[in-house]
Amino acid sequence: MGMTSSVDTVAELAGVSVSTVSRALRNVPGISEETRKRVQRIARELGYVPSIAGSRLATGKTRTVAIVTPSLSKWFFGQVLAAAGSVMREAGYDVLLYELADEATRGRFFDGPALPGRADGVLILALQPTPAELEALTEQGLPLAVLGSEQPGVPCVRVEDRDAGRSAVRHLLNLGHERIAFIGIEQAAGNTLGGVPPAQRLLGYRDALSEAALDHRPEYEVFEENTTAGGSSAMARLLCAEIPPTAVFVASDEMAFGVLGTLRGAGISVPGDMSVVGFDNHELSGLLDLTTMDHSVTRQGAEAARLLVSALQASETSETTLMVPATLVVRGSTAPPRPLRTRTYSPTKTHNHLTETA
Template structure:
């Protein structure tokens, strides 16, 4: 069985150069890379990940820290990031934290990831200053999706502006009693997203001269079931809303079902607009504010790969655009509504 030493001797290069060439690392000319690949194929040599780590100090793995993996947004981000990393020869190590404080402490301490990954991708969390410092000290670049953190690469949307776009659409249609489905004010994940989307809702109402009515706001927990229950509560008001803005498409889908089961029509009796452009949004004919979810995962992965290849390069902070997609769940309020 051939070894990496055999490949290095046959190609006339060092063992470290062979390792870099086989794993797509920088500081190897294209001619040398082709020669090494040809020799490795002739000798039927298969690179060992552990041996590569010893030679280069790299694990060829990227850690992903996410609160959940069974929710669409996080699953879509992980899928797109994994595809990009796999093409570059990297494996992905996934850490799903849930809402457990101890799991979060372990992940952000850096001890869990140190020497196991070359970089870290953080999804949908808002790390405290001490967590940022600890994870940064673990070694390797860090990229985050959903938040701008100094010292880390980041990719996000403007949540306030996206929410404002949804509410503005309903206001332009003539709705004045607009309900809101969102998350807990004190988010257990430490994310600013629920608060930012609620703030965008309030800002648009204020701009239209409409006071915020706490009775029109309900917590849906960013799930279909939660959106259904929250919409039910709003529909039972003495003066229910003529339109609902749900801060995620999953809550919006639940709201549509609740409205229909109450014997009302969408959008003639109650309009609904969501946010995300979930993979089911088009099937449900849901009006929404679309964000490029898959592109955010791929872009974050690309940021980590660039930082590994060019360590001195400044880490970027990118805000990707969102846009209103009008479908069949919104219309002008009717006399009945």
């Protein structure tokens, strides 16, 4: 059973021309229903499967999309990719995967004219492509869709980061916290492994603070790479503040896990001595009882994929921007601050003046 050549065999067996076979098999009009059935049956019996290489050459279409992502080993991207891939497959597209872990491969991808001929479109996940990079792709005539950042002229889906940040911090404020810190994602130099820092979350944090007429303390805003280790050391830095916070809003759950680790190691009880709210609603957040912002990651991936397929079909740039909201998931890592200053950990117990309101 080898590649019994092709159309010709079917054509011969069916007693028709190759063009008829081609049309019959692709349900193209111009063929009588009767011969269509016959050809299809014969093709099936022969186990004939059209060579995509041939059809690609002839049509220029590949029925394939490229999905590019900064990392596969992180939970978030895995989720998004799974959802997006599933939608694409359902729409009849193969997915070509490009992991752009470091700047080098990233450059190679956008500069090198890799795509045309391989894929009909590109789905960009949380990479925050530069305008130049986007142009490089569109110049090649590739429809695209972007997840995780907003780009003019490109259909994209992203989460209401600012609103979400505000909501998270308001929750802490409503619990009575006044000393609230923010742990953000720092763009690691030379790689895009952690994805792109969603800067808006910081703004939401500041929004909420100023709504509450609270001071903006620079020492309460720390940034680390988007890993548990990063969260861990960020929390450690916060603990060194002259007046440590009583609550912290962390820009990703993975970092929040690190935060919890540091706190446990330091003997600081959560939520007794420190409230923590994360961002992502990571698979394991429930287990760790972490209050967090859910932004339906898989739905985002699916929507982005849908945007791309409609762009592929419409062939006219749509530029829809889909904003997905985030909702607070309250778990056990947040609670009102201790009523009195009975903090029990070591550094210094001398935070005996409250934050003065502006």
